[in-house]
Amino acid sequence: MAAAGVTTLRAVLFDVDFTLVKPGADLSPEGYRRLGERHGLTLHPERYAEAREQALGHLQRHPELEHDDEIWIAFTERIIRGMGGDAEGARACAEEMTRAWEHHGNFELFEDTLPVLEELRGYGLKLGLVSNTGRNLEEFVAHHRLDVDAALGSRAHGKTKPDPTIFRAVLDLLDVAPEAAAMVGDSLEDDIEGARAVGMRAFLVDREDR
Structure with a gap:
């Protein structure tokens, strides 16, 4: 009672x-490095934690709290650039990584x-x-x-x-x-x-x- x-x-x-759940291997810092290679980028896994922290500091919410995929693509692009991917391929790499976060198999319980x-x-x-x-x-x-x-x-x-x-x-x-x-x-x-x-x-x- x-x-x-x-x-x-x-x-x-x-x-x-x-x-x-936690991100699996493809969403790990090493996963970012491998994806970056396919986009012609040299990403440094050891810089992931700092890059993500800085990206979180710049994360802008939609003013009406609407779901906006572009916000998460921009967030991911900041991480990639923070890891050393400050080149033309950063945007395309961010778009692909954002899609990877939508795959059920990329997560572990x-x-x-x-x-x-x-x-x-x-x-x-x-x-x-x-x-x-x-x-x-x-x-x-x-x-x-x-x-x-x-x-x-x-x-x-x-x-x-x-x-x-x-x-x-x-x-x-x-x-x-x-x-x-x-x-x-x-x-x-x-x-x-x-x-x-x-x-x-x-x-x-x-x-x-x-």
């Missing part, structure tokens, strides 16, 4: 990238992903995914055999986290009120603050020791 004033938890929503989902299922909880991604999450779920009840990506929805509508859309699919749901993700702004703004509980996961 729930304590007075506390709504019983009925559902848990998860972010996807860096929460349930964290070791605890399936056990955690199974354990939550054992408590009778509904499970959902909500992610800022261009991937078709229903196909992604099928590919990785994830036992969830609903999955929604920002391209399909039209808005990105932390816009409240994407959280509410998944909750509607689950038929669960915000106060009876929790969000788990790796982004303080997108996942934690976004979920709490609609009345959900939220828990931060740090897979990268940030």
Whole structure:
């Protein structure tokens, strides 16, 4: 029985990238180097972390939080240029790498992903995914055999986290009120603050020791 004033938890929503899954070899710094070679670029894997951090600092959201593929292409191009790809091929390389992030097979589950989902299922909880991604999450779920009840990506929805509508859309699919749901993700702004703004509980996961 729930304590007075506390709504019983009925559902848990998860972010996807860096929460349930991690990028595979083709999306690693070495993967960037190999792709760069095909575009005539010499990319330095050891510069990836710094280049990504700088690119994140310049990442511009759509003013209305609409999903915009061009934002992610520009973000990826900044990483490539930061790794040494300051040449004409950087744009085409960024476009191909951005498409690679949409391939289901380019991701690996964290070791605890399936056990955690199974354990939550054992408590009778509904499970959902909500992610800022261009991937078709229903196909992604099928590919990785994830036992969830609903999955929604920002391209399909039209808005990105932390816009409240994407959280509410998944909750509607689950038929669960915000106060009876929790969000788990790796982004303080997108996942934690976004979920709490609609009345959900939220828990931060740090897979990268940030």
